[in-house]
Amino acid sequence: MHTSPTTARGQHALVLVALCFALLAALPSLSLAQSPPEPSRKSLEDFCRPASSNKYAACSFLLRGGCSDASKPYCNTLAMYNALCAFDNPPDAPCKAYTDYCAAAGNEGKCAEPANKAWPQWVNSTMFQHQVFRMCNVHNMEGCDRCAKPAMLPTTPLAQLDPCDSLATYVIMCKAMPDMTACGFPWKPMCRNLAKSNEVFPNICAASALTDDNGDDGTGLGSSHGNHGAGSGSGSGTGDNPFEFEIPPMRMYFHQDINDLLLFRAWVTRTHFQYWMATIGVFVASFGFSAWVWTIRRVWIPKLNVKLAAVNLHIEGTIGYADARAHLPASQTTLPLNTTDAGVAGVGAGSRTSLIVKREALIAARAALLVVELAWSYTLMLIAMAFNLGWIAAFLLGAFAGNMVFNRDAPAPPKQQMGVGQVGEDSARVSEDGKDGMMRQATCC
Template identity: 25%
Template sequence: MTASPASLLLLLSSYLTLSTAQDVCNTYAWDSQALGGYCTTSGQATYRSPACSIYRLCHDASSGLGPQLCDTGRVFISLCADNPDLPECKTFQQRFNSSADYLSCMNTRAVKVYSTSAAEAFLVDSCSPGHQMAGCNLCNATACDTPDPLLAYSAGCLDMLMSGCKPWISFCTQETPALAQALCLAPQGRTTTATSPPPPASSLSVNVSADPCVLDPTQPACASYTYPDSAAQAGIDKLCGSMPDMPGCALQAACGKGQGLVAAKYCAPFVVLATLCHDMPGMRGCEDYKALCNRAGSVVKQCSDQPAVPGLPTWSQARKAVFSACDDHPMAGCATCSSSDCPDPLASLADICHEMPNMAVCAGFWAFCNAAGAQDVAQWCAEDDSKYLPSMLMYFHQRTQELLLWRQWRPRTQGQYVGSIIAIVAMGIAATGLKTLKGALALRWSHLRALSGEEEPQVVSVWLPRGGQAGEILAKSAITGISLTLDYFNMLIAMTFNVGFFCAVIAGYIA
């Protein structure tokens, strides 16, 4: 089959367009003096850009950055990816025939960690009070005024490899750590630094790492190996010392109280360590656990016999669930967890899910309770009316759980909520009915007296009931007392400000 001249012409045109775009991307003459102005003038909006941090590191002989990363074109393109409104960036974009060609160039040549806002967001989200993660002292939820967010971000990812570190991992994989040492290697691992201080004692691994089964857990003799509790506890102390708000640290604290609210099988040091390392595998303190249990072909039975607590929400999952729930409904648990201060996200999530169990964000929490056994993790999953009481909201709202009159009257499910509405409507009907009954009885008694020729009671200063009047008065008093009690009950229910219950009160009185 022979291609038509038009097809050949189209192919040739596409090739020339692509070739032109590549030439612009790779050979564009950038103004190195303008780049220096953007990246060395403190106070410029661009000064804190990751591209400018790289620029300044490239002019530091001890940084260990390779020439490919320090290429002026790459640095400027990375700066344009972060600050597209710069005049030089707009001129560069105009050289391309289409926005697709421009974006292709940016994706190809810009470094993988070009965004200032993304680096700051990672640190603000990750650096809660009490965290000792590297970089948190430079940028956190309270203040983030460091001139080099990229360096703080890299330090944090070197210290604790969390989910927000994916761009950093992609960057170091693309550039190779040896050619981006200041950003991808710990100080003690860099070869260009003249003298590197020894790592702090808190960062040194437990000496058990020299154990043959930790070095090679695939040996048949390691099937019965048991990791020492003292070494596991050292790892736990290191992990919780750095990041005390992890759910695994809440587990460790509950076990330490000895109140029996967590099953002994979940308090074994190796289980707590496994739980922490399942949450944050990149943190220091998990090296031995990962060597024992995460290596392909490991035969160590302890890894399967004492796994992480099943279903326990991770640090990130617990925080996101709390923030999402509190954005929808203010609850008691929200007061103990904010984006800047959330010392125990698992406890806050438990408070919220016991108060409003049907919220979508609580599905993971209840899955954890079912998987781990509610009584085995009673610290968070057991029903406790003295601990988990619905908060009192002094404005109209809608939720299933509410405390009505008595501690025992607390609807927890949709069915119980509907049943409560029916009961409240019935109370309103009964209160109205009793008032009607009282009036009807008064008319009946008056009519009977008229038929019998008795005189109506006279109002005098001193009055004593005559004949059957004592019974009438007693009946009226009883009806008034019951009616008044129901009225006050309905008033107190209306004051819960629960929309459904408030409407039920009104419906009861107008039915």
């Protein structure tokens, strides 16, 4: 059977149309295979949101370090994937989509662009945690409690890291003590690689990170840092912002700031009102110390000394009767020589014991007054060691005012104190209330 040329041409046309439709249907799948879509930022955020992902430095940077705004430097989706996958590459992370995308033809250059790479000088989570270990090994400072067992080695595997927020812990410790060697890398180089980094990422960079140092890279590994792509750490900080201390950092230099700590962890001034109340309190404490010193040294301790001298005279009169007999009035020399100490001058054993107890109580009272003075003075010293200029000024002004009010008279010249019962000397006997006159008792050999 022969087909006509017209029929044959029609069949060929139908075949060509079918092939065209088949090709058009296959084009999307071919295009997808050749160029995978850019990995989703939502997938990355979903991976980082659980507490189990707090240990990854990239997750900490993304959700809490100020990188939630994708328009910031090093914060776009590809840069965040690079920070997570190229440095830590956790097995359960959505890194395959990122790897496939960058491996696709035409995307290699896009993934290699500086804007799509991690923050320069970025390291893996293990290195951040290892630097925490180094700092805490030198000085058990505020923040060390966040990482119970930080990585001892920069090669510690991800699975063996302490579940703490390595990045946040490292950053807050460096912000508190920026001159520590471990802060020389990567904290300072990271912040110096970005103009106004302390304004772009205030949670991470501080003005102290931009100052010059001695050039030590802070790794403890020499100039070569090796491969930064294995390791991580976990946990979250305390409070809403894990990149900030609950208390202000320790500053061992003179400064003026209303946000400061006064003596106790709970005493943190955060407002102008709190700061000025604390400043007034420092003034009152300093003024009160001057009043206390004047009172105990010019009033209380002299009274205690007078009472103590009187008690000692009574005690001396009840012991050593055979030696003291020669100094008794003639009317009493008829007392038998074997009179015991307990019976001298009508003072029984119980009375002598009570006198000794009273003497020790007077000595203890005098010691307690001086201990209070010592504790008060050291408290003022600790206030001054906060190095807050406002509080130091209040402390000095309070001391000045206190001395102006209480220390107005020139001290009397010291009087020679006579020993009780010393041969060839006079000893003063004063009644217990310290107000009666003195009765001289002549003693000689």
